[in-house]
Amino acid sequence: MDPSATAERTGSLEPLVxxxxxxxxxxVTERTRLGYARRRRLFDAWCDAHDPPSLPSQPETVMLDLADKIGESGAALGTLRGWMAIVNRVHLEAGLIPPGKDPxxxxxxxxxxxxxxxxxRHEPMAALRMDDPRYVLRDVDTDPTTSRRARDRAI
Structure with a gap:
């Protein structure tokens, strides 16, 4: 194949790239990116303190890190899943198999x-019905001297 034809085709892909x-x-938003970077630094620091490499990391390394986070801060399950997600994301972007894919x-x-x-979960609160404020406001509008009574009824 003609090298100039190859270069021509490759050059035409540059704007598309x-x-x-x-x-x-x-x-990914900038705020999310900053959160990822912060979590990544903390994972790297944990790995540095305990010797296993952070990239590529073994599933066992991530398991130990997550178990440690439960012990030290009592992290919520959603938070722990977020930690796992950032480790997976870093591996994906580096072209590596994410440890979260391991069975x-x-x-x-x-x-x-x-x-x-x-x-x-807490019991959901009942929504304020529009009839209640209307009733109170109607009473206040008709007789301004009864505002205290209207307030007391509203409470």
Missing amino acids: VQTAQLFSQA AMTTFLRGLSRAHPPSQ
Whole structure:
């Protein structure tokens, strides 16, 4: 094949490559990116303190880190899943297999959800009905001297 034809074809993809890169970078907001970076630094620091490499990391390393986070801060299950997600994301972007894809990690996360259930949900509050404020306001409008009584009824 003619090298100039190859260069010509490759050059024509350059604008498309730039556009694709821009679209890819817009998939994650700057705030999310900062959160990822913070969590990544904390995971790297944990790995440095305990010797296993953070990239590529083994599923067992991530399991130990998550178990440590439960012990030190009592992290919520959703928070722990967020930690797992950032480790997976870093691996994906580096072209590596994410540790979260390992079947052992799936089993570990299932165990986490059983041993560390989500917090109790509160009963939902009843919505304020429009009739109640209308009743109070109508009473206040008709006789301004009864505002205290109207207030007391509203409470």
